[in-house]
Amino acid sequence: MFKDFDIKRAFEKILDKLYGWGEDILLATPNFLLAIVVFVLFWYAGKYFGHFIKKVLLKKVGQESIKAILARTAFIVTVLVGFFTALAILDLDKVLTSVLAGAGVVGLAIGLALQGTLHNTFSGFILSFLPNIQIGDWIVTNNHEGRVIDINLRSVTIMEADNNAVVIPNSKIIDAPFKNFTGTKRSRITISCGVGYESDLELVKKVTTKAIAELFKQEKNEEIEFFYTAFGDSSINYLIRFWTPIKDRKDILDAQSKGIMAIKAAYNANNINIPFPIRTLDFGKNKFRAETLHIKNME
Structure with a gap:
């Protein structure tokens, strides 16, 4: 009898507990359904918000990777807001507090461990918006x-x-x-050269400037600049500067190449000499003869 009584009491306690849980579930069902609806709404709102940021707000940003990352970040932030809102609807304040505290600790640890990566990340955001x-x-x-x-x-x-x-x-x-x-449509090109000491410097300047002007049209507020720079070992050196459209290093090399060819053709037509260095080698002929005579006398 005693054992049957204990079993009956235990069974009644279990039933009471189940009934209590059932009542709690019934009472919490509206909040639970509302929390699910709110979370789903925030989920779809995050997707549309990310799409809006990528297609509208970041329309002028040329980097697709940056657009994708920012849109994804907006989606995650929106979903997190929806998650915390759903927890608040379910009156799970303690869980919400624990989640926020854990997120703060994890975020601090990640921030300390990834300082270099975060520096590059923030630099990437800056670069993405810089023209x-x-x-x-x-x-x-x-x-x-x-x-x-x-x-x-x-x-x-x-x-x-x-x-x-x-x-x-x-x-x-x-x-x-x-x-x-x-970054700029036009840049200044510099070509350096030298002419012989016998040259008419005024003629050289005129011929050189004309050759460049016929090849490279100068726009408003632009001009061809010609300067003699030094008395060299075998030539009088100068540099000439002019403007031309430039987008990369190849354009610079191409402009310099065309300018050099035009200058050389103009010099050929006007008999202007571009000298090259001449080196005279002294083999010590007199000393060699003296040593030869000395050897012959010894013989």
């Missing part, structure tokens, strides 16, 4: 020169003239000077 560097630009930075083929949250990739890709961390680009050839 000074874009995909397709020809730049010189950190002793490397080439065309920018990718900008992401970690690095900038440039393709050098020898067709080798160089990956440079974003922080290096931000912290160091860089030169962008594509």
Whole structure:
């Protein structure tokens, strides 16, 4: 009888507990359904918000990788807000507090462990909104020169003239000077040369300037500049500067090449000499003769 009584009491306690849980579930069902609806709404709102940021707000940003990362970040932030809102609806304040505290500790640990990566990430955000560097630009930075083929949250990739890709961390680009050839439509080209000492310098200046002017049209507020720079060992040296459209290093080399050919053709037509250094070698002929005579006398 005693055992039957204990079993009956235990069974009644179990039933009471189940009934209590059932009542709690029934009472919490509206909040639970509301929390699910709220979380689903925030989920879809995050997707549309990310799409809006990528297609509208970041329309002028040329880097697709940056657009994707920012859109994904907006989606995650929106979903997290929906998650915390759903917990608040379910009156899970303690769980919400624990989650926030854990997220703070984890975030601090990750921040300390990934300082360099975070530096590159923030630098990537800065670069993505700067007009000074874009995909397709020809730049010189950190002793490397080439065309920018990718900008992401970690690095900038440039393709050098020898067709080798160089990956440079974003922080290096931000912290160091860089030169962008594509940033301006026109640049100034310099060609150096020398003419013989017998040359008519006024004629040389006139012929050289005319040869460049016929080949490279100068726009408003631009002019061809000619300067004699030094009395060289075998020539009077000068430099000439002029403006031309430039997008990369190849354009500079092409302009210099065309300018040199035009100057040489003009000099040939006007009998202007471009001298080259002449070196006279002294083999000590007198000393050699004296040593030869001395040897003959000894014989």
